[in-house]
Amino acid sequence: MTRVCIVGAGAVGGYVGAHMAKAGVDVTLVDAWPEHVEAMRRDGLRVEGMDGAGAVHTAVRALHVGELQRCVREQPFDVAFIAVKSYDTRWATELVLPYLAPTACLVSLQNGIHEDVIASVAGFGRVLGVSVSALAAELVAPGRIVRNSPLGDEKKAGMRVGEMHGQVTPRAQLLAALLAHGDSCKLTSNLWGERWSKLTINAMRNGVCALTGLTGRQRDLDEVARDLTVRLGSSCIRVGRALGLALEPVGGLDLEVLARAEEDRAAYDAITQQIMAVAYSRSDAQRPSMGQDIQKGRRTETEAINGLVARRGEEVGVDVRLHRRVNGVIGRIERGEAVPSPSHLAQILA
Numbered sequence: 001m002t003r004v005c006i007v008g009a010g011a012v013g014g015y016v017g018a019h020m021a022k023a024g025v026d027v028t029l030v031d032a033w034p035e036h037v038e039a040m041r042r043d044g045l046r047v048e049g050m051d052g053a054g055a056v057h058t059a060v061r062a063l064h065v066g067e068l069q070r071c072v073r074e075q076p077f078d079v080a081f082i083a084v085k086s087y088d089t090r091w092a093t094e095l096v097l098p099y100l101a102p103t104a105c106l107v108s109l110q111n112g113i114h115e116d117v118i119a120s121v122a123g124f125g126r127v128l129g130v131s132v133s134a135l136a137a138e139l140v141a142p143g144r145i146v147r148n149s150p151l152g153d154e155k156k157a158g159m160r161v162g163e164m165h166g167q168v169t170p171r172a173q174l175l176a177a178l179l180a181h182g183d184s185c186k187l188t189s190n191l192w193g194e195r196w197s198k199l200t201i202n203a204m205r206n207g208v209c210a211l212t213g214l215t216g217r218q219r220d221l222d223e224v225a226r227d228l229t230v231r232l233g234s235s236c237i238r239v240g241r242a243l244g245l246a247l248e249p250v251g252g253l254d255l256e257v258l259a260r261a262e263e264d265r266a267a268y269d270a271i272t273q274q275i276m277a278v279a280y281s282r283s284d285a286q287r288p289s290m291g292q293d294i295q296k297g298r299r300t301e302t303e304a305i306n307g308l309v310a311r312r313g314e315e316v317g318v319d320v321r322l323h324r325r326v327n328g329v330i331g332r333i334e335r336g337e338a339v340p341s342p343s344h345l346a347q348i349l350a
């Protein structure tokens, strides 16, 4: 049987791991938060779903990061999913590497783009990536995850897994089958297009909620916050295209229209309508992961999201000043020099 290790049992790693465990997969969850590990061992891992979607409560095997060394006495893992925050990618990869079989692969379930870091530690040939496209979740308490988004479906796959070289391989098919225990999962031959499309969604939404303190629903219903999301999304797509990427449909938005929205009033109105069409059906409990981080006083992934778009945009000559400003304000909030507030919006948009 395939042995799976998930490093990072937060909202995403825990969600995927709970569904695999429930389905009988041999999965080990590794996390750094002691109370969470204790709760998972004692009470199992509970996922509550939006209208029941994706709910599960199951016993899981949970190890603290300091306990992974025990696995030296076991069969090595065949698959390691990396589901820690962006800034923890390198050490998480180094942590799990000694416990992997020679043929094992490593798979990022993260936002941003981290395959290069994982490959620099583990080797290019071992790395695949997953765009977690339809899951919005939060680790609300030790051992308890809430899913705040509907499941994906055949048309809008909840997860998209692919090789870095784009070919369809047996191991990519195996990963798709494992992930399908938690949500619909498709195999993609365009991992980099998927990655940039998901980055667009995150670059539009995560930073705006983090710096304003708004939930996802409040952000979309607020005219100024929504205006900033549209402008961030539009420039992010232009960067992706300038990098030569073919973007994939994600987040229920027409990316063609979004790309034109900063310069074309009709496109701006059309994308606003698309955002508003789903705004009222959003759970008001949903905050993008960076909004959750700010609420919890934790570090955000801003450098891996708006920071990444700004760095790549500067290389290809696209105007990314809004991404730079969002990244700058979040940096000030993280350092305690500012507090989250919608009042930052006017200064960013000026």
Ligand SMILES: NC(=O)C1=CN([C@@H]2O[C@H](COP(=O)(O)OP(=O)(O)OC[C@H]3O[C@@H](n4cnc5c(N)ncnc54)[C@H](OP(=O)(O)O)[C@@H]3O)[C@@H](O)[C@H]2O)C=CC1
Binding pocket: 008, 009, 010, 011, 012, 013, 031, 032, 033, 083, 084, 085, 086, 109, 110, 111, 112, 132, 135, 136, 137, 138, 139, 288, 289, 296, 301
């Ligand atoms: N949440 C979502 O809806 C989605 C997230 N992603 C991406 O998945 C990756 C993992 O993020 P995500 O699963 O959201 O991360 P979480 O914040 O849920 O968990 C990450 C880690 O943070 C620590 N942690 C979280 N909450 C607390 C707390 N209250 N007290 C102490 N420690 C805590 C834990 O370990 P530690 O102490 O080691 O940090 C945990 O393993 C990121 O790249 C993210 O962008 C992708 C799609 C959707």
Ligand SMILES: CC(C)(CO)C(=O)C(=O)O
Binding pocket: 111, 133, 135, 136, 137, 201, 202, 205, 206, 287, 288, 289, 290
């Ligand atoms: C749910 C979603 C898409 C919100 O932007 C996300 O990826 C996150 O919270 O990090």
